[in-house]
Amino acid sequence: MRGLLLAVLALSVFGCASVKKVESGTNRLGERFTISIEGAWNQLDFPGVKPAQVWTMEGVTVDEFLIFNGIRDGEVMNSKSGNGKQQDFVFRKSMPTEEIVSLFEGVLSRDNAVFKLIKIEPYPFGGKKGFRFEYERIRKTDNVQLRGVGFGAVDGGDLFALLYHAPRLTFFPRHQARVEAIAATAVIR
């Protein structure tokens, strides 16, 4: 009993992350959202990761593939981390695209990272009228410069989006084409 209690405590204290391999092929992410993938992606699960799913190719300290699967009106977009003083970023279905991109910017700067939007353009995503954006980010924990790309669309009041970022010199160029290909296979039902 005592042993179990200690184990549970250890889990919560160290934020124990579990990793599971993602199967290649068509992945149904939820009721309404499907993507097709190839390659060795791993899905991470740890307390506070929600609402996004976090996948990684190289390991979570290197690259992150964030999946937002039908964020509802009024739902908080960022994970529940930080010291509680920080701003929560809430999705509203009435938000125009530029505000949704600002939301992602806020979510990705929540660790005090420096964020710079490089490009935003219209993009048909998941068969819906959506958007695509590119960004740079300097991660505050280790000062690594990242490059990122994001895709999204709002359908039926829910937000569907994929974001990928990785160190800009080696890893982002290595995986960008793969991520763009995944985005092209997205289907929102």
Added chain:
Amino acid sequence: MKRRTFLAGATAWGLGLVSRPGRTADDLGYSAPPRFTRPETSGEEGGLWALMDREERNLRRSPLIVRDGDLQSYVQDIACRLGSDHCPDIRVTLVRTPLFNASMAPNGMMQVWTGLLLRVENEAQLAAVLGHEIGHYLQKHSVERLRDIKSKSAIGQVFGLFGLAGAVGQLAVAASAYAYGRQHETEADRIGAQLMHRAGYQVGEAAKIWSNLLAESQAAEGKGANGSLLFATHPAPPERRAMLEDIARSLPDGVTGEEAFGRHVQRYLDEWLNDEIKRGQYAESLVLTTRHIARKFALETMHYHRGEIYRLRGRDGDLDLALGDYRNAIENDKPYPLALRGIGLIQRQRGQRKEAIEMLSRYLELAPAAPDALFIQSYIAELNS
């Protein structure tokens, strides 16, 4: 090299000193120690230097360093004039972090964060902070502090003292717990004021910094005041302000250097304000931008960014306030492009088709290579159809 820079700076500065009354009458009588030599690595002070040397090498590799030579040498020159004989040992590094902080390590590494540069209003205010930090350095407060801290686990406390980049979150906690003592702070304030005065600056500006920071922290909702690390590391602003005002009365005259300061920071304001707004501390950011607007500093830029703060905060009536600020930012013959965009986007949402098209089109004319050009074009096309 640095020595030469210092002499050149001092000569140019000489003009500002002409009307100053005689030095001896209004001097606090502080005399700085001679320049420090590198201590033996084996001793505790030598160990601290070695640690700071290593941190300095790390810092130099950081992508957050402001690498523009002009601004760096401008701040370096001010530090040099304040440090006087110690000038060759002071190495200023500007760090892009939207918090009010500066620090100086015993090996001469001085950090100035951009959140400080966004908040001070003139050279004299900047000099007050630099002079204070140089005061800690001249009196070797950090070394004394290290001697106070006996245990090995205290290494974090040492880092806390110097505001090392990369650990901002933890730092605030560390800094609040392990600040310099009150006596050191008072001494650093007095020395800072003295150095300011000798360099020809108006000492009264030092107290204004604390008034301004206080106004920001009082506006902050909830726990607030996490924007200023100096609040964490330095005690009781009202008390300090009173003491600084007191000192200023005995060290009158001097210049503020407002115009020169504004000229040097102007082209960074957009970036720094973007960083500031992303902290999500809207109440503080509103006080800051409103203060700069009141003093008519970089009006278009400040109006645009205050508009952004209102838009992002999004309370009842905020969108109208945002519109008002955006309109102020496009009033003169050089409209601020992003303010045109701001008006266009709000009017699009409000169904004001005609003005939305006009504003978004004007935005694209002025900023054809904007990151969102294609996206805005799609909005215009949609509005036109």
